[in-house]
Amino acid sequence: MEYRTPIQVLLQHSKNHPEKIIFNQPVERRWLTTSWQQAEEQARRIATGLIENGLVKGDRVAILAKNSAEWFIADWAIMMAGMVSVPVYATAGAETIRYILQHSESKAVFLGKLDSTKAADAALDDQIIKVAFPYPTARSDQQWSDWLKQYEPMAEVHLAALDEVMSIVYTSGSTGNPKGVVISYLNYASVNETHCKWFNVTGDDRLISYLPLAHITERGVIQGPGLYGGATFYFVESLDTFLDDIKHAQPTLFLSVPRLWTRFQLGVFEKLPAEKLKRLLRIPLVGGLIARKIRKGLGLDQVRIFGSGSAPISESILHWYRSIGIRISEGWGMTETTGLSCCNLPFKDTLIGTIGVPADCVEMSLSEEGEILIRGEAVFEQYYKNKEATEQSFVDGWFRTGDKATLTNSGAFKIIGRVKEAFKTGKGKYVAPVPIESMLAENSDIEQICVMGSGRKQPVAVVVLAEHVDRSEKSRIQQSLEATLNKVNGKLEGHQKLDCLIIAEDSWTIENHFLTPTLKIRRLELEVRYGEMVQQAQTGSVIWEADIQ
Known part of the structure; x- marks a missing residue:
């Protein structure tokens, strides 16, 4: 197949429908719009x-910012100038920012919206050109707005060959330098x-x-296919305006990550308790009306494709969303595979709990040990x-992903964990934590889970309660978690059965380094934090961290 580069596509859209709006950017609750022609011209000026x-062709240019129209335009400007983009997470700490900029030898950095400027100010020195969105x-x-006034549009943009380097994307990594x-x-x-064709x-x-x-999923599932298909993009102004901005955008394709899908669900439960909602959804006509009301309340009533990726999502969450008419296609991919490589798309009920089938741009296989191997143009x-x-x-030409999976009779892949995540108990048996965590996640009182217990006679799960849970209802919570523990243990083999659940006092966040920027748990850090507690925990049902002496 003869592929087009992003700049070729941008120029084509700008020529074919110059006045059509591509960007809708909220600024102080006003929606600013940018047409295709304006986006192209701005990219040429920034280039x-x-x-x-x-700067010269081949130089690396970083982008340290939350999502905005300027992020897209800066990315295209870097391409037009024949340079290489280096995205950096807006939540990255000073040490990570400094490492990425030094390792990539970036000569300039675009700076945009950040929740805190402390890390960026500490990491950036006068040796790098800093351009503010x-x-x-x-x-x-230097200021973005000054560049748009000061510089003329680049007359002849660089049209890259397919074998040229476009971007260096640093993995968020749960250990060591990215x-x-x-x-x-x-x-x-x-x-x-x-993906433009697939979606x-x-x-x-x-x-x-x-x-x-800064994560390849957003660039490879939203930014890229949206550009190639000529879609219209919307952005979010802040966390406080998130839901209002989604409702304004009325997206037709919507991607999220497991933790946010869980948060959306908990937000529904805060207004309508889970058991009551479950009963109402069973009532003919009434159930359909309530489901539509929920979808509209989330701003997702116009979505035709829902997606979840970046980390495993519980089957129970997928089934719950299915009950309100939200069919979430679970996908899988890596930075090394340029994002989404496998997905339950078109959505099939029978494939819930799997990551579906490979995209046309890759081939996937399993090693003798069950590790996913992948190759292809992506x-x-x-x-x-x-x-x-x-x-x-x-x-032998195949990339070793580090993810373990099984292959179903329908040809779909089912992730069962990471090759290096399995740990050996004191009985000498290996335990894969992800499937157990997925089963525990069926309890809506639980928001975050980490199963651990290397060297222990039986594994233990440390859990973080959901935000909506009233911790003063200790007896109810205890009963709820005990019931879940017994149910899960009833499905596990002897060496996998959990000795107990430990309820953590604090949530795990990016800021306290227990989550990666893509909201995956950092197992090593959690094992260090709770390791001694886990090793000393007595066999029991549910233990509160606050009660452990």
């Missing part, structure tokens, strides 16, 4: 600004062309971009300046 400030942000020496995944134009174009994206679609653009070729890691990651 000129990069050249005029001494038109929002309050970290200290900068690795720089080298993404080529072929990788990105193959994903965009494939049937058209100019009538509305997409809301709120998951971090799969990267190397880690930046890390030959050893690159060589260790490939076998």
Whole structure:
């Protein structure tokens, strides 16, 4: 297949429908719009600004910002200038920011909306050009708005060959320094062309971009296919306006991550208790009306494709959403595969609990040990300046993903955990934590879970209660979790059965380093935090951390 690069597609859309709106950006509760022609012109001006400030083709340029129209335009400007983008998570700490910029040898950084500027201000020095998007942000020496006035649009933009490097995307990583995944134009174009067709994206679609653009999923599922299909993009102004902004956008495709899907569910339960809702949904006509009201209340009543990715999602959550008419297609992918590679799409009830089938731009297989192996045009070729890691990651041309899975009779893949996540108990038997965590997640009182117990006679689960749970209702919570524990243990083999549940005092967040920027739990950090407590815990049903001496 002859793939088009993002800039070729941008120029084509701008020529075919210059006045059509591509971006809807909320600023102080006003919606500012940008047409295709305006987006192209702004990208050309910013590209000129990069050249005029001494950068040359091949230089790396970082983007440290929350999602905005300017993020997209900066990304395209970097391409137009023949340079390489280096996205950085807006939530990254100073040490991570400093490492990525130094390792990538970035010559400039675009700075945008940040919840806190402390880390950026600490990490950035005068050796790098700092360009501020038109929002309050970290200290900068140049302004986006000035560049748009000061520089003329680049007359001849760089039209990259497919084998050129487009971006270096640093993995969020749960341990050690992040690795720089080298993404080529072929990788990105193959994903965009494939997914645009797979999702049937058209100019009538509305997409809301709120998951971090520094993560490949947002670029490969929302930004890229939306660009190729000519869709309209909306953004979120802040956490406080999140729901209002979704309702305004009325998205037709919507992607989220398991923790946020859980949060949405808990928000529904705060207004209508789970058991009462369950009874009402069973009533003919009434159930349908309530389901539609919930979808509208979430701003998701116009969505035709729902997606979940970045981490495993509980089957119980998927079934619950199915009951209110929200059919979530669970997907799987990695930074190294340029995002989504496998998905339950078109959605099938029978494939709930699986990640579905591979996309057309990749092939997937299982090793003898059950590890997913993948190859294809979407799969990267190397880690930046890390030959050893690159060589260790490939076998006979297949990339070793580190994820373990089984293959169903229908040809769908089912993730059962990470190769290195399984731990050995004191009985010498291995336990895979993810399937157990998925079963525990059926209890809506639980929001976060980590099963651990290396060297212990039986595993233990540490859980964080959901925000809506009133911790003063200790007796009710105890009974609820005991019932779940007994139900789950009844499905497990002897060596997998949980000795107890420990209720953690504090939530796990990005800020306290127990979650990655993509909201995956950091197992190593959690094992350090709760390790001694887990080893000393006596066999019992439910134990409160506050009660452990």
